[in-house]
Amino acid sequence: MRKKGFVYISILALFLLVLSGCGGASSSKAELVQGKINVVTSFYPLYDFTRNIGGEYVNAINLVPAGVEPHDWSPKSKDMKNMTSAQVFVYQGAGFEGWVQDFLGSVSADAALKVVEASKGAELIKTSDNKDEFDPHVWLSPLNAVKMANNIKDALIQADPAHKVAYEQNFKSYAAKLADLDSRYKTELSKTSKKEIAVSHQAFAYLCRDYGLTQMAIMGLSPDSEPTAQDLKNMNEFIKEHQVKYIFFEELVSDKLAKTLAKDAKVDTMVLNPLEGLTEEQIGAGEDYISIMDENLNNLVKALQ
Incomplete structure (x- = not known):
């Protein structure tokens, strides 16, 4: 029991270290256009x-x-x-x-x-x-x-x-x-045997409501909110109870906490994009809201088998 408590505290310390490295962002480079x-x-x-x-x-x-x-x-x-x-x-x-x-x-x-x-x-x-x-x-x-x-x-x-x-x-x-x-x-998620997902960021309540899923999040509504050792313990118990195979993380926030917790729980990680922004690579590849949502669906179906 002591060992588990130490693991949760260690993971929490890692999260705080990652969070301390997050900085501010610059302005958009786009310009106003006359005639439009x-x-x-x-x-x-x-x-x-x-x-x-x-x-x-x-x-x-x-x-x-x-x-x-x-x-x-x-x-x-x-x-x-x-x-x-x-x-x-x-x-x-x-x-x-x-x-x-x-x-x-x-x-x-x-x-x-x-x-x-x-x-x-x-x-x-x-x-x-x-x-x-x-x-x-x-x-x-x-x-x-x-x-x-x-x-x-x-x-x-x-x-x-x-x-x-x-x-x-x-x-x-x-x-x-x-x-x-x-x-x-609706069609694809109605076929899955599991309905529970583990996520790093509590962003998917509307998606869960629409398609009959349940989310357990490491962090709250903001992806840099601070989880407690008890939050991490609850996540581990949720994963075991529902035989969850993946912890979902997002691309715009460090994945270190999700991957560390996944390793401790002996599960894998996968992306579930909350679509709060795209990376330069995604923009260059022509991705958009609908294509990213389709990628999310594919990952959900894989995780919920």
Whole structure:
């Protein structure tokens, strides 16, 4: 028993060491473009939805640079300038962006900027008894993604009514792709014998709700929240009880804690991407929200056999 306690404390010490090495991030390098509707988005999924709906008429700028985890990112002076000069600003809401309320409070009441809270209208999951605290990872449900994309479409039409038909057609086409994605998830996950997943980051409540899964997380809603020795012990017990074969980790945060815990539990690791951002390599390979979600589905099916 003493040995196990020492292992959990050692793993925890490793996590704190990794966390202490995490630093700040730079601004997005994208620029505003004359002659187009400039839309600034707070992180990757909103950027991808905007790109698909806006098409040729929109210049979408993703604030968070490639390879950067957005939970603790905050805008720099160039980002603030882009946000205030754009025609549309899209943010997630539900408490995801800690900096956004200060920015919105600084926007003049007579500014032409259209502000979109993308998660508005989605059925949010509460994280505690506090009615104002919700899990913000709404986009990991394809059906919620349709609602978010619809909010973006409505804002584009308000900002640029001359191209209303194009935006509506693009939305209809993209919503159909998201519906197909949802159908693939329902079909494939309904066939799996297991329904429990072990994850490094508690980001998958909406996905679990939609497809009948249960998640156990090493860390909380923020991927750099600090687990306790008891959290690590609970994870180990969950893995044994449900005969879990993999601990899922994400690419934008160090995998050392997940891999160390997996080694202790004698299981493997695999990626489950919370889609908070893409790496430079993924962007270069043409990956997007739907392709990454399909990769997640393949990994889930493998883990749940």
